[in-house]
Each structure stands twice: as structure tokens, then as C-alpha cells.
Amino acid sequence: MRTTYCGLVSEALMDQTVTLMGWAHRRRDHGGVIFIDLRDREGLVQIVCDPDRPEMFKTAEGVRGEFCLKVVGKVRARPAGTENANLVSGKVEVLCHELEVLNASVTPPFQLDDDNLSETVRLTHRVLDLRRPAMQKNLMLRYRVAMEVRKFLDANGFVDIETPMLTKSTPEGARDYLVPSRVHDGQFFALPQSPQLFKQLLMVAGFDRYYQITKCFRDEDLRADRQPEFTQIDIETSFLTEEEIRAMFEGMIRTVFKNAIGVDLPVYPVMSYADAMFKYGSDKPDLRVKLQFTELTEVMKDVDFKVFSTPATTPGGRVVALRVPGGGEMSRGEIDGYTEFVKIYGAKGLAWVKVNDVAKGREGLQSPIVKNLHDAAIAEILARTGACNGDLIFFGADKAKVVNDAIGALRIKIGHSEFGKSHGLFDDVWAPLWVVDFPMFEHDEEEDRWNAVHHPFTSPKDGHENLMDTDPGACIAKAYDMVLNGWELGGGSIRIHRAEVQSKVFDALKITPEDAKVKFGFLLDALQYGAPPHGGLAFGLDRLVTLMTKAESIRDVIAFPKTQRAQCLLTGAPSLVDEKQLRELHIRLRNPQAAA
Numbered sequence: 001m002r003t004t005y006c007g008l009v010s011e012a013l014m015d016q017t018v019t020l021m022g023w024a025h026r027r028r029d030h031g032g033v034i035f036i037d038l039r040d041r042e043g044l045v046q047i048v049c050d051p052d053r054p055e056m057f058k059t060a061e062g063v064r065g066e067f068c069l070k071v072v073g074k075v076r077a078r079p080a081g082t083e084n085a086n087l088v089s090g091k092v093e094v095l096c097h098e099l100e101v102l103n104a105s106v107t108p109p110f111q112l113d114d115d116n117l118s119e120t121v122r123l124t125h126r127v128l129d130l131r132r133p134a135m136q137k138n139l140m141l142r143y144r145v146a147m148e149v150r151k152f153l154d155a156n157g158f159v160d161i162e163t164p165m166l167t168k169s170t171p172e173g174a175r176d177y178l179v180p181s182r183v184h185d186g187q188f189f190a191l192p193q194s195p196q197l198f199k200q201l202l203m204v205a206g207f208d209r210y211y212q213i214t215k216c217f218r219d220e221d222l223r224a225d226r227q228p229e230f231t232q233i234d235i236e237t238s239f240l241t242e243e244e245i246r247a248m249f250e251g252m253i254r255t256v257f258k259n260a261i262g263v264d265l266p267v268y269p270v271m272s273y274a275d276a277m278f279k280y281g282s283d284k285p286d287l288r289v290k291l292q293f294t295e296l297t298e299v300m301k302d303v304d305f306k307v308f309s310t311p312a313t314t315p316g317g318r319v320v321a322l323r324v325p326g327g328g329e330m331s332r333g334e335i336d337g338y339t340e341f342v343k344i345y346g347a348k349g350l351a352w353v354k355v356n357d358v359a360k361g362r363e364g365l366q367s368p369i370v371k372n373l374h375d376a377a378i379a380e381i382l383a384r385t386g387a388c389n390g391d392l393i394f395f396g397a398d399k400a401k402v403v404n405d406a407i408g409a410l411r412i413k414i415g416h417s418e419f420g421k422s423h424g425l426f427d428d429v430w431a432p433l434w435v436v437d438f439p440m441f442e443h444d445e446e447e448d449r450w451n452a453v454h455h456p457f458t459s460p461k462d463g464h465e466n467l468m469d470t471d472p473g474a475c476i477a478k479a480y481d482m483v484l485n486g487w488e489l490g491g492g493s494i495r496i497h498r499a500e501v502q503s504k505v506f507d508a509l510k511i512t513p514e515d516a517k518v519k520f521g522f523l524l525d526a527l528q529y530g531a532p533p534h535g536g537l538a539f540g541l542d543r544l545v546t547l548m549t550k551a552e553s554i555r556d557v558i559a560f561p562k563t564q565r566a567q568c569l570l571t572g573a574p575s576l577v578d579e580k581q582l583r584e585l586h587i588r589l590r591n592p593q594a595a596a
Helices: 054-061 119-124 133-155 196-204 242-261 273-280 306-312 332-343 358-364 375-385 400-416 418-422 499-508 513-527 541-549 579-584
Strands: 017-030 033-040 043-049 068-077 092-103 178-180 188-190 209-217 229-238 270-272 293-295 317-324 351-355 392-399 432-436 441-444 449-452 479-484 487-494 534-540
Touching: 017 043, 017 092, 033 054, 033 068, 043 054, 043 068, 054 092, 133 209, 133 242, 133 541, 196 209, 196 229, 196 513, 196 534, 229 242, 229 541, 242 432, 242 479, 242 487, 242 534, 242 541, 270 273, 273 293, 273 400, 273 432, 293 375, 306 317, 306 392, 317 375, 317 400, 332 392, 332 400, 358 375, 392 400, 400 418, 479 534, 487 541, 499 513, 534 541
Parallel strands: 043 092, 270 432
Antiparallel strands: 017 033, 017 068, 033 043, 068 092, 178 188, 209 229, 229 534, 293 317, 317 392, 351 392, 432 479, 441 449, 479 487, 487 534
């Protein structure tokens, strides 16, 4: 029906007759000549409708925004001075010979070039929102990224194998989405949080290189980089070491960035989890921000200021400083704003010191807390932070988790602020990173038990197996995360392939042999049949494309996303179901009015 896409009409088609299909993006009547910007997924082209063809011109007079049109016309050069360098078709236009309205449109609820739309309006009218050039560009990039991933994996011998969507509930991470069985009264399937167990089974089955671009489901609190259903690039391989796996998939991401958006990623530094937490308070540090923590826990143990000395002398406590070069320019109002900000992360307040004159020591500092610190502590603060005249030093003092979360978030907020950018505290570059050597376990103080940091199938470092019995907190995992610009792009680990090691992990997690058999018996059984050494990782496709497009939310790169309340405003899901459906599933609601 058409000869080319609107957005691909260029000088190469000069003087040729083309047939185009698309939507009226904009219509302009310039004193007897009508211009229509015709749009499709590849972009725009300008259509010129002259009154010399009365029937066609009459049709053009009736065209409105979002009418679906067919245009037959001749490609010609635009008049000098009217070119549009932002368009492939910017040097040409199409003189319309025939114009057909394939389908009229009611008045849209918003203009497609309106950049000030609320997300509620956009998601309610998502079909129209997806027509907007920015969204078309995002989803076309998503397609190219997925294709580049597939080409790389295919070239490296990986096989695309599907795993089940209806599977067994093994609640070891976020909440499962449950699906009631009509056939098996009172029993439920779960939607997969990831294909983790099945891809391990595929390794045991001998498919040594597996991948899948698949949907995963987690019933968890949502935010800008989370969705209840998300797309995972899931990869597993046998007979490769941790370092070989990292090298291969660093290469994959480099290839994807180069081929999809023309970006050469810089060298990937490798940082231990311990160093990341020590310097940045985060296991996914944004290295574009040029601020680091200064450790002061030992320094503050003998000061009179209880706000510092109490956490410094309490097991699990931490005291750090965050030096902000040039921060002395900040007003008290700005400092108070940051104080309220860190309270979001559990901090009780935010101590600070302005450095007016380093040479004067105590006398050169401005702060309500200086009088509570002895001279030796002040000297150590200035020396360790490398403070200069005009700097501002913030302090965090509390349980280590609170300090890491609060001051880590403060570091990002200051670095990304206009102040941070204007004072050279932020580099607008691509900043990739491998974070390695994660702890195997983290302690749940409320329940006094150990939980797996990644998942219970992650292998410990060689020689750390016995620590699971004696000191689980010291046990390091063969786990690794790829971080980019402060986002966890993907993560994985070497898996446990020997049943006796898996049993040790379950013991540390207080999962009894009986519980392990019920939850993971099929995996434990499979490991007995010569399971190979294996490992892998999974990348978030949504996050990857979000970073590439520099969108504010992953919802901008998903065709039909959910809101932060896990609702689809387009379709009205989730919704009520009728009593007949509930009876078939053997379900009775506690609140009968909830049924349709």
C-alpha cells in the first residue's frame, strides 16, 4: 500500500512519486496552501496540498489532528530557507496529488507535542501517548537493544529456551504473584520472580549456554525503576569462571551500547562490596558524583558529643563525614532542606561544619557542634577529609545501615543538584562498574536469623564453605553486579552445583531438610546427577533501555506499564471478577462486596 515510511523520505527520492501512510501530526493553512506534517514510526514529512487539485484540496481542508491518511505525491526540494535540519526529510517535501482519509479521529485528549502532560493522562490514554515521537523512539530503541543482545548471544553459542510461567511458589525473595488452580482445589501456581531454578536445571540437563528474554513478576513496593512485571535478559552458562563470565557479558553490554546508540563505554573498574559501602554507602555507587565518605568511627569514640560517640562505641554503629568542596556557600535554608531529606532514610538529623579558615583550627570553623569536639578530633576531621577553606562537611552517625542509606542518598542529591554540577562535583559521563565479593548472608535483627543477600543458590568463595557453620557474616559469595550510573544494570553469581554445599547454605538460613525438600526438592535431586559448575547473570532490559534513553522512569520504555500502585490505567486492571469465576476457582472472598 505504501512505497516508503514518512520519516525516511529524503533527497534520495527526489522527483519520485511516493505513496505514504500515516497520521496527521499537524495541519497548517497558509493562505490557500495547506501543509500537513504526516507522521509514522520513522518520523515526519511535510505534505503540500495546492488548490490546483480541487478534490484533493477539499479533502485536505477537512483533515484534523490524528486523522489516518494515505498520500500519493511527488518528492521535491523545499524552498530555500525552510529546511529542517532535525528531520531526515528536512530538505524535501511531498507535493500531494491524491489524499485519502483512511480513518477520521475524534479530537484527541491532548496534543502529541505537549511536553507537560501528567503521567496519569499519558497512561490512561497510552495508545495515543505511544504515538508521540519520543515514545516511538524509546520503543524502537528497545527493539534494537533486544536484537543486539540476541545477535551477541547467538554468536557466542547461547540457545534461547523458554521456561514455565506457571510454576511452584518458592517465596525466598519478594512476594509471589499467585494463580489459583481450577483443577486442583485450594492449590496455587506462582508467576516466576525469575527463571533461576529452571535455568540451573537446564545446566544440569546439558544445555551449557542458555538465555531468555522473559517476563518476571514480583509483588513488591514500586518505584521509578521497578514494575510488578518486568523484562529480564536471563543468562546461564556452564564451565566458565566468575571472571570469564564477567568478561563475556561486559563485552555484550559494550557491543549493545556501541551498535544501538553509538556509545563506547569506558573501562569497567572492579570494586569490592566492602569498598563500595565504605566509600559510598551503596552497593551500586554512582561514580559520576565526585564525593566520598570519610570514615570517622574510631575518631569519635571518646568525644563528649553523644550523637557521635554513642554510635561510634556501639557494635554495628558508624560515623562518617561527607566533604562538599565549596559547600560553604550553602545557605542555612539549604542545609535545613538536606536535614529534612536525610530523615527520609531514618537519620535523626544532619550535623555540619563550615570551614572558613583551616589554618585557625577550631576558630576557623562555623558550626553548632564544634564546641562538643576536642581538638584532636577536630584536627583528625580536617586532616582525613582534606578540608579546604570554603568547604562544608556533613556528618552521619547512627547504625551503619542508616548512615549508609542517608549519607549515600545525600551524596547523590548534592552531586546531581545544580550546585553539584556548577561546582564540578558531577561528571555527565557513562560510569560503569563491577561490584564483586558480596557477603553471602545478612542478619535479620528482628527475627535473629541470616538471610541470603542474593539467593540461596549462590556459591561461597572457595575456602569459605566452613564459615557458613561458624561465622556466616564473614562468608563471601561468588556474586557480582554490573552497575551503570548508579543503577544496578544486572547481577548474578556462580551457583552451587554440589548438594552438600547447598545443604550447608540451607542450614545457615535455618531451612530444615524437610522444608528444603518441599520447596526445592526438584533442584536438590537434580544436583545429584553430575551437575556441572555453572553460573550466570540477569540484566534488566527495562533499566538498560531507560539508561540509554535517559528517561526518568522505566515506564517510559515499556509499552503498557503499571503505575506505582500496580494498576493499568488503560485497561483498568486489576479488576473485579464475577462470582461464577470465583466458584470455579474454589475461592470465597472475605468481603463478598468485592466480587462483581
